[in-house]
Amino acid sequence: MTIDSEKISRGRLNLKSGSSAKVSQVLVYSVLILWALLCLFPVYWMITFSLKDNAQIFGANVIGLPQTWFWSNYARAMTLGRMDLYFLNSFLVAVISIVITLLASCMATYAMTRLVWKWRGTMNKFFMLGLTIPIHAAIVPLYVVLSKVHLLNSLPALFIPYSAFALAMGILICTGFMGGIPYDLDEAAFLDGCGVWAIFFRVIAPLMVPAVATVGIYTFLQCWNELMFATVFNSSEAYKTLPVGIQGLAGQYLREWGPTGAAMAIATIPTLLVYIFMSKRIQDSFIAGAVKG
Amino acid sequence: MRRTLGYRVNIILFLLPALFLFVAVLIAPIVMSTYYSFFNWNGLSTPKWIAFKNYVELFTSKSISFLPALKNSLLLALFSVLIQLPFALWLALKLSKHLPGERAFISIYFMPVLISTVVIGQLWLKIYNPDYGVLNVALRAMGLESWTRSWLGDKTTALGAAFIPTLWQYVGYHMLLMYAGVKGVPRELLEAGMLDGCTEGQLNRHIIIPYIKPILRVSVIFAVTGSLKSFDLIYVLTNGGPVHATEVPSTLMLNLLFLRNRYGMGSTIAVMLILLCFLFALLINLAFKEE
Numbered sequence: 001m002t003i004d005s006e007k008i009s010r011g012r013l014n015l016k017s018g019s020s021a022k023v024s025q026v027l028v029y030s031v032l033i034l035w036a037l038l039c040l041f042p043v044y045w046m047i048t049f050s051l052k053d054n055a056q057i058f059g060a061n062v063i064g065l066p067q068t069w070f071w072s073n074y075a076r077a078m079t080l081g082r083m084d085l086y087f088l089n090s091f092l093v094a095v096i097s098i099v100i101t102l103l104a105s106c107m108a109t110y111a112m113t114r115l116v117w118k119w120r121g122t123m124n125k126f127f128m129l130g131l132t133i134p135i136h137a138a139i140v141p142l143y144v145v146l147s148k149v150h151l152l153n154s155l156p157a158l159f160i161p162y163s164a165f166a167l168a169m170g171i172l173i174c175t176g177f178m179g180g181i182p183y184d185l186d187e188a189a190f191l192d193g194c195g196v197w198a199i200f201f202r203v204i205a206p207l208m209v210p211a212v213a214t215v216g217i218y219t220f221l222q223c224w225n226e227l228m229f230a231t232v233f234n235s236s237e238a239y240k241t242l243p244v245g246i247q248g249l250a251g252q253y254l255r256e257w258g259p260t261g262a263a264m265a266i267a268t269i270p271t272l273l274v275y276i277f278m279s280k281r282i283q284d285s286f287i288a289g290a291v292k293g
Numbered sequence: 294m295r296r297t298l299g300y301r302v303n304i305i306l307f308l309l310p311a312l313f314l315f316v317a318v319l320i321a322p323i324v325m326s327t328y329y330s331f332f333n334w335n336g337l338s339t340p341k342w343i344a345f346k347n348y349v350e351l352f353t354s355k356s357i358s359f360l361p362a363l364k365n366s367l368l369l370a371l372f373s374v375l376i377q378l379p380f381a382l383w384l385a386l387k388l389s390k391h392l393p394g395e396r397a398f399i400s401i402y403f404m405p406v407l408i409s410t411v412v413i414g415q416l417w418l419k420i421y422n423p424d425y426g427v428l429n430v431a432l433r434a435m436g437l438e439s440w441t442r443s444w445l446g447d448k449t450t451a452l453g454a455a456f457i458p459t460l461w462q463y464v465g466y467h468m469l470l471m472y473a474g475v476k477g478v479p480r481e482l483l484e485a486g487m488l489d490g491c492t493e494g495q496l497n498r499h500i501i502i503p504y505i506k507p508i509l510r511v512s513v514i515f516a517v518t519g520s521l522k523s524f525d526l527i528y529v530l531t532n533g534g535p536v537h538a539t540e541v542p543s544t545l546m547l548n549l550l551f552l553r554n555r556y557g558m559g560s561t562i563a564v565m566l567i568l569l570c571f572l573f574a575l576l577i578n579l580a581f582k583e584e
Contacts, residue, residue: 028387032384032387032388032392032398035384035402035464036398036401036402038461039401039402039404039405039465040401040404042405042413042416042417042420043404043408045416045420045427046412046416049419057425058424058425062425062427062430063427100310100314103310104310104311104314105311107307107308107310107311108307108308108310108311108312110307111303111304111307111308112308115303115304115307117301117304123308127311127315129319130315130319132518132570132571132574133319133323133567134518134522134566134567134570136522136524136543136546136562136563136566136567137319137322137323137326137563137566137567138318138319138322138323138326139322139546139550139559139563140322140325140326140329140550140556140559140560140563141321141322141325141326141329141560142318142322143550144325144336144556160314160318161318163314164314164315164317164318164319165318165319167311167314167315168315171311196300196303196307197303200307221407224409225407225408225409225410225411227409227410227411227524227525227528227529228524228525228528228543228547231528231547232547232550232551242409242411243409243410243411243412244411246409246411246412246415247411247415247529250415250418257419257425260415264412264415264416267409267411267412268408268409268412271407271408271409272404272407272408275400275404275407279400279403282407283399283400283403283469286403286406286466286469286470287469287470287473290470290508290511290515291470291473291508291511
């Protein structure tokens, strides 16, 4: 069968081979490469103009590599543009959100997959609603409540909503992983005298490390890039995150693109580094979220 | 062991952190938004019950211009479904045929999805810049001076110029989903098709595309609901301007909330957005079932 089919498909290809097949192959490749260049160009352009002065950016050297490298743009973005502060804020918000999301979603998943009770399936479906609820739904009430409890203009105003919105995805990923851990382990630990808490923290949690990485990356990307909550819930300079900070900086340096480019590179490089080392895992987490949602 | 695992206090304690966050930040606000949408309220005064008047005003008032904003986001949805998704599908089909460099192409195409929309918006702002932007510089270099314009400032081009980065950014996302789908088509099906003498085009049309329909459905739903909710890039590029030419429901909502202090009306838009997202998801599901 297999041999036959290969023969036939080869026969087909041979019929079509020759100039027309080659031409179409070349055309396909040209489109693929052109689109790749279009995807890479903005990032390339950002990094090159972050190292140029106005004379180069606005002059003859619009898209070439910098002739002299202006690292001072980075220094200015960091100090005058306060990117150091925004970076720290973004980092703190991301790390705290990741910790909360991981802990809450691992615990909830444990309760819904390993503990025995009647409504656990329904509860899981209830959490999965979170995959489709847009953040717009929450913005007015959250703003009102946060201002009432005097939490506007603070880091919790960001990391609490971020972790809540990352929960559904966290539970979805954790459920997949926890299903793969054999029940025998729970039973062995139980026979050794472990209670539910000991089973969770000593047996299950250490085995969840791959899920932790996936959930962590996903949550990181959501928090690091989020704009709407970050703009609305925070108007204080001291707690701005990178996206809001860059918006401000770009407005401030309208006539000088170098420092803005540097600020954007500072915000983008961590993401790109994570992506280079974990591209497969990141892509898989996006696929997992979509297939279920 | 079953008894220990069914111990109520433990179940509640394990669920508590997630359940509390989820209900407090997602579920309760939906209920509250719906409630606010029946009031005339500026955030400070006592809210005044006005029943459905916000909804009536939303659809009839010219000064709020909700319908034009909705039309813009539906137009984006249309472009997304008619241009972005077919292109993503084409990429996915080509890349899944063991082309050399397959992984590299996928990784490059997906990269824009991960970059902050503020960064992408600011970069496109600079690409579109009337004086120094790459686009106009390139047009001038080609001797097409008359084609240059202030792309985002001109009422006739602003909407198109604001859509392009959005469509560009998410091609890779849809491509990735579809690629994963195509890779999941069983080998036997493809072999059977080849045995029947299918060409590549026929294989795509009669075997692969019908097989990955569930994923195409997800992509269409994401593209449409994503367009309805679109905010970040529009906010950075034009914030709805010039003169509301690129307004979408989300920019309108923030405008009403924080510039005009109309909390009731802002909530009404939020509720409409949720309803529209669910409605369109339902319709798309039905359309895919019909076929």
